[in-house]
Amino acid sequence: xxxxxxxxxxxxxxxxxxxxxxxxxxxxxxxxxxxxxxxxxxxxxxxxxxxxxxxxxxxxxxxxxxxxxxxxxxxxxxxxxxxxxxxxxxxxxxxxxxxxxxxxxxxxxxxxxxxxxxxxxxxxxxxxxxxxxxxxxxxxxxxxxxxxxxxxxxxxxxxxxxxxxxxxxxxxxxxxxxxxxxxxxxxxxxxxxxxxxxxxxxxxxxxxxxxxxxxxxxxxxxxxxxxxxxxxxxxxxxxxxxxxxxxxxxxxxxxxxxxxxxxxxxxxxxxxxxxxxxxxxxxxxxxxxxxxxxxxxxxxxxxxxxxxxxxxxxxxxxxxxxxxxxxxxxxxxxxxxxxxxxxxxxxxxxxxxxxxxxxxxxxxxxxxxxxxx
Amino acid sequence: xxxxxxxxxxxxxxxxxxxxxxxxxxxxxxxxxxxxxxxxxxxxxxxxxxxxxxxxxxxxxxxxxxxxxxxxxxxxxxxxxxxxxxxxxxxxxxxxxxxxxxxxxxxxxxxxxxxxxxxxxxxxxxxxxxxxxxxxxxxxxxxxxxxxxxxxxxxxxxxxxxxxxxxxxxxxxxxxxxxxxxxxxxxxxxxxxxxxxxxxxxxxxxxxxxxxxxxxxxxxxxxxxxxxxxxxxxxxxxxxxxxxxxxxxxxxxxxxxxxxxxxxxxxxxxxxxxxxxxxxxxxxxxxxxxxxxxxxxxxxxxxxxxxxxxxxxxxxxxxxxxxxxxxxxxxxxxxxxxxxxxxxxxxxxxxxxxxxxxxxxxxxxxxxxxxxxxxxxxxxxxxxxxxxxxxxxxxxxxxxxxxxxxxxxxxxxxxxxxxxxxxxxxxxxxx
Numbered sequence: 001x002x003x004x005x006x007x008x009x010x011x012x013x014x015x016x017x018x019x020x021x022x023x024x025x026x027x028x029x030x031x032x033x034x035x036x037x038x039x040x041x042x043x044x045x046x047x048x049x050x051x052x053x054x055x056x057x058x059x060x061x062x063x064x065x066x067x068x069x070x071x072x073x074x075x076x077x078x079x080x081x082x083x084x085x086x087x088x089x090x091x092x093x094x095x096x097x098x099x100x101x102x103x104x105x106x107x108x109x110x111x112x113x114x115x116x117x118x119x120x121x122x123x124x125x126x127x128x129x130x131x132x133x134x135x136x137x138x139x140x141x142x143x144x145x146x147x148x149x150x151x152x153x154x155x156x157x158x159x160x161x162x163x164x165x166x167x168x169x170x171x172x173x174x175x176x177x178x179x180x181x182x183x184x185x186x187x188x189x190x191x192x193x194x195x196x197x198x199x200x201x202x203x204x205x206x207x208x209x210x211x212x213x214x215x216x217x218x219x220x221x222x223x224x225x226x227x228x229x230x231x232x233x234x235x236x237x238x239x240x241x242x243x244x245x246x247x248x249x250x251x252x253x254x255x256x257x258x259x260x261x262x263x264x265x266x267x268x269x270x271x272x273x274x275x276x277x278x279x280x281x282x283x284x285x286x287x288x289x290x291x292x293x294x295x296x297x298x299x300x301x302x303x304x305x306x307x308x309x310x311x312x313x314x315x316x317x318x319x320x321x322x323x324x325x326x327x328x329x330x331x332x333x334x335x336x337x338x339x340x341x342x343x344x345x346x347x348x349x350x351x352x353x354x355x356x357x358x359x360x361x362x363x364x365x366x367x368x369x370x371x372x373x
Numbered sequence: 374x375x376x377x378x379x380x381x382x383x384x385x386x387x388x389x390x391x392x393x394x395x396x397x398x399x400x401x402x403x404x405x406x407x408x409x410x411x412x413x414x415x416x417x418x419x420x421x422x423x424x425x426x427x428x429x430x431x432x433x434x435x436x437x438x439x440x441x442x443x444x445x446x447x448x449x450x451x452x453x454x455x456x457x458x459x460x461x462x463x464x465x466x467x468x469x470x471x472x473x474x475x476x477x478x479x480x481x482x483x484x485x486x487x488x489x490x491x492x493x494x495x496x497x498x499x500x501x502x503x504x505x506x507x508x509x510x511x512x513x514x515x516x517x518x519x520x521x522x523x524x525x526x527x528x529x530x531x532x533x534x535x536x537x538x539x540x541x542x543x544x545x546x547x548x549x550x551x552x553x554x555x556x557x558x559x560x561x562x563x564x565x566x567x568x569x570x571x572x573x574x575x576x577x578x579x580x581x582x583x584x585x586x587x588x589x590x591x592x593x594x595x596x597x598x599x600x601x602x603x604x605x606x607x608x609x610x611x612x613x614x615x616x617x618x619x620x621x622x623x624x625x626x627x628x629x630x631x632x633x634x635x636x637x638x639x640x641x642x643x644x645x646x647x648x649x650x651x652x653x654x655x656x657x658x659x660x661x662x663x664x665x666x667x668x669x670x671x672x673x674x675x676x677x678x679x680x681x682x683x684x685x686x687x688x689x690x691x692x693x694x695x696x697x698x699x700x701x702x703x704x705x706x707x708x709x710x711x712x713x714x715x716x717x718x719x720x721x722x723x724x725x726x727x728x729x730x731x732x733x734x735x736x737x738x739x740x741x742x743x744x745x746x747x748x749x750x751x752x753x754x755x756x757x758x759x760x761x762x763x764x765x766x767x768x769x770x771x772x773x774x775x776x777x778x779x780x781x782x783x784x785x786x787x788x789x790x791x792x793x794x795x796x797x798x799x800x801x802x803x804x
Contacts, residue, residue: 012531041489043535065533067489067526128701129611217526219489223502335700 013066015046015056022074028053029291031203032147033210034068040221071213073206074291078213085216086302086323091365093301095320096327098354100312100342101334107157113262114309115317117339118202118229121305122156124333125200131226135201149199197224204233205297212302227325230300232308232318232361234263234281234368235292251279264309265360298368299361305330310364311357316342318357374461374801375559378794379404381452381739384412385431385780386772386787387564388438393791395443399798402556403438404466405448409513410435412566416496416510416590418597418604420780421645422676428512428599435514449519453553455561455743459767460801464556470549472520472528473506477544480508480516484536484545492524494601498591500609501601506536506545511599520545559798560767562790563753565739567730567773570632574625575726579696584610585704586696586724589620589642596649606653608723610702615723618650619706620661621693626729627664634750637777639727640667644680646725651684659686660719662693662708670779696724732774743768752776761790769793 015034022028030052038046046068047057056062070077087094103109103116105123112119125131133151136159150156201211208230214222248254253271262268267284270276300306304326305319312318321330333339344350378394380387383405391401403410414420417427439446453465484506494503496510505525506518526533527547537545569588572581579586585608587595598604608615620643625631640663647659666688668674680686694707694716704724709716732751740747746754746764753770756762761769771790772783 012534037489041487041535043487063535063538065489065535067532070530070532129613217490217530217532218492218505218524219526220491223491332700 012064013069014064015054015062015068017066018054018069018072018075022072023053023055026290027074027294029073029206029289029295030054031073031206031210033071033073033207033214036221037067037071037214037219041219067217067219070217071210071219073209073213074294078216082212082216082302086212088301091369092299092320092361093322095306095322097321097330098358099319099321100316100353100357101319101339102316102342104337104340109315111157114307115312115315115339117317117319118231118307119156119159120338121229121329121333122150122200122202123153124336124338125227125329126151126153126156128332128336130329130332131198131200133199135199135203135225137202197221198226199224200227200229201225202229202231203300203303204231204236205300205302206291206295208300208303209297227305227329228303230303230306232263232299232306232310232364233292233295234298234364235285235288235295250283252277262309264311293371296369298365311360313342318361320361375557376400376798376801377402377556377558378560378562378798379452379462379464379556379558380562380564382412382564382566382772382774383407383410383438383446383448384564384566384772384783385414385434386566386774386783386790387412387562388431388434389784389787390562390564390771390791390794391438391444392434392441393788394795395438395441397791397795397799399443399795401444402466402558403444403446404450404452405446406451407509408449408471408507408517408519409509409515410438410446410448411510411512411514413590414780415512416498416597417593418600419645419649421641422670422672424645424648432512432514435512439514446515447554448515448517450554452739452742459765459797460559462558462561462767464558464561466554466556468552468554470522470551471517472522472525472545472547472549473518474544474546474549475515475517477542478517479542479544480518481541482508482518483539483541484518487535487539489533489535490524490526492521497594497601498588500591500594518544559801560769560794561743562769562771562787562794563739563743563745563763563774564770564772564787564790565733565736565774568733570625570729570731574628574631575728577695578621578624578693578724578726579698579704580726583696583698583702583704583724584608585615585698585702585722586726589639589646589725589727592646592723592725596646596653604653606650606657606723608702613722614654615650615721616654616657617721617723618647618657618659619704619719619721619724620647620659621696621706621724621726622661622663623692624726624728626727628729632729632731632750634729634777635667636727636730637667638730638779641670641673641676641779643725643727644668644677644686647686648680648684651686659684660721661686661688662691662706663688664690664692666690670781730773730777736774745770748776759793761786761793767797 035046035048035054045058045062046054049055101117103120108116108119122134133149136150137147208228211222211225257271267279304323305321307317307319321327377400379402380391381404383403391403394401414427414431420427438444449471450466450468453467455462455464457463485504488504488506490505491502493499494501506520522528594600595602606615622639626636643661650657650659668677691709691711697705699705703720706719744765745768748754753774754764755770755775763770769790771786
């Protein structure tokens with residue numbers, strides 16, 4: 001019955017097909033999905049190479065199950081099923097509510113990119129034992145962010161409070177969390193180490209997408225991911241070392257001086273001396289990763305909650321609450337004063353502001369969808 | 374003419390009936406539709422009124438049953454048709470494809486380890502996950518893996534195929550088909566047991582909306598040492614150990630909208646669960662909200678007295694109006710204390726609903742193909758005095774599918790049904 005509906009019997013594939021169709025064509029988004037699955041299932045055939053791209057670590061161990069192919073964000077298998085399951089609609093997916101909110105915690109407020117909502121949601125969930133850990137990315141030295149599992153409040157705050165002064169190589173877009181790293185990859189070690197394994201995952205659209213595809217198939221390690229918090233994402237950049245001077249010329253600042261990068265309607269560069277300026281996207285477009293240029297998802301359409309700076313005033317995060325799970329944690333965090341919503345003088349003003357926020361997200365989502373065609 | 378008996382249902386009643394018959398020298402075919410025998414008793418932690426471990430009593434019986442030369446255990450099988458008459462029934466049993474060769478599988482578990490799919494485990498009432506290829510439960514008899522055809526990625530999408538590659542014994546066969554098997558038996562015993570009432574009466578008390586409202590069978594799995602939490606009473610929402618428990622009786626039972634009858638076991642199993650909670654965790658407070666306290670079995674009233682006096686279990690006479698949830702996920706129980714005529718509320722860590730137990734789903738279809746009648750509640754209709762006899766000669770019923778009863782009574786009724794079936798198959802040898 002159930003099985004018959006889902007059947008889309010196609011030829012059996014393997015990682016070799018993924019190498020041919022996605023990796024060799026430069027389209028790999030480096031979400032880490034394939035490796036996290038292969039490792040979590042203790043197959044151990046894949047690994048992430050030093051340049052962030054997955055590869056065979058031991059081809060002999062590959063059982064040619066083809067699941068790495070099915071869950072790849074750049075392969076459209078399962079997309080229709082996923083969209084049906086989540087009632088997806090263009091251009092930005094379903095959402096139940098939109099709000100501008102910020103953290104009530106001073107420590108988080110001083111280190112976050114926008115309103116600190118994502119960090120606060122994670123601390124709330126950990127404090128109230130709704131999750132056992134969260135997948136975040138953490139500063140690991142110059143030019144490097146690594147995925148990590150945060151299991152307590154301090155871990156979370158460390159991730160939020162990363163110092164970006166030296167992190168000029170890897171571009172930062174959106175929130176600080178989204179400094180690109182293969183977030184899904186961090187899940188691989190968890191299957192055995194945590195008895196209950198309830199995880200919240202913070203990620204870019206491609207990272208959330210691969211997790212959702214795994215959840216379509218009910219495969220490890222996605223069963224542990226109870227909450228997905230998605231970040232708005234226009235594109236991530238890969239700045240080749242050689243092009244450093246070229247980049248510096250384009251953005252008009254020395255990369256070593258950059259303290260923080262943020263995205264709202266354009267790229268906002270903040271320097272160590274406190275000065276900040278805006279760069280239009282088309283200027284830096286050429287540094288975007290090829291996978292990002294093929295991606296059509298801006299507002300993290302498949303997450304439980306999507307968040308980003310776009311549309312909110314400074315110091316606030318725009319939050320799209322999409323699913324029942326998303327509602328539950330957002331309401332809990334609001335009620336317990338981990339976050340507070342922006343207040344307005346009238347209902348009319350609130351409605352107007354929400355409309356404007358949604359309008360901006362729609363503009364960006366539409367633009368990102370259009371650029372592929 | 375046949376000298377064998379078919380027993381439908383491999384729970385404690387079916388197992389007992391099979392063993393009794395086999396010991397009399399009668400050949401038995403035991404048909405179970407789940408991948409392993411044991412039934413609901415295997416899911417229980419302890420049994421009342423002695424607090425004996427349920428599986429410790431059951432497992433030796435399952436092993437005896439499976440190993441008995443006179444018993445042919447057919448798991449993952451269902452009765453498809455029956456005709457003929459007492460002494461000479463022709464039965465067709467469908468043996469569902471396991472996609473695992475029963476003779477080859479050693480139950481080593483390598484396939485389970487490597488199967489990537491994780492789906493809710495029905496044996497653990499969805500409180501944990503199992504794989505798409507799985508052993509029904511830890512002590513499952515027979516110890517053979519089964520592939521769940523609705524969730525296996527190989528069978529549904531032609532992906533994966535990992536289990537076949539890792540199986541040393543080459544026991545995985547994706548091409549296996551359901552198989553019809555013909556049997557000739559002299560008598561039939563139905564022992565199909567119960568199911569929990571459907572979700573509607575439970576939802577009135579917030580079940581499925583409020584995470585910390587669970588059913589008593591879910592609670593049994595939580596308190597069981599081989600259960601999903603290893604026997605720690607961790608409530609679902611935040612895995613905090615629940616120390617304040619509300620047991621809500623008669624959820625759907627004695628209710629004109631659902632089951633009009635008394636389910637008969639809930640007063641006792643809730644008392645047992647409250648006692649066990651105190652034994653697991655010092656200082657646990659349990660409140661049992663009852664309609665009438667029914668403790669009519671052997672040693673039952675003394676058991677309730679012990680719960681009150683030794684374990685401090687509080688019994689409150691009153692039905693629950695509704696259950697809400699506070700900001701912390703705690704269930705808030707609104708109730709009328711009928712002894713003091715007051716409407717009150719109580720905040721607890723976990724609310725445990727005792728749902729009415731109904732005849733197993735599929736009873737109507739089974740009754741139709743066995744050509745026997747059901748009573749007004751859907752239980753198999755039996756003679757008021759010769760309780761094992763259904764409305765058709767040669768077909769007997771025992772256990773909860775006959776009417777609400779506890780484990781000791783199910784075992785007794787199984788022996789009664791076995792005697793009835795034996796009188797038919799042995800009787801024809803005499804004449």
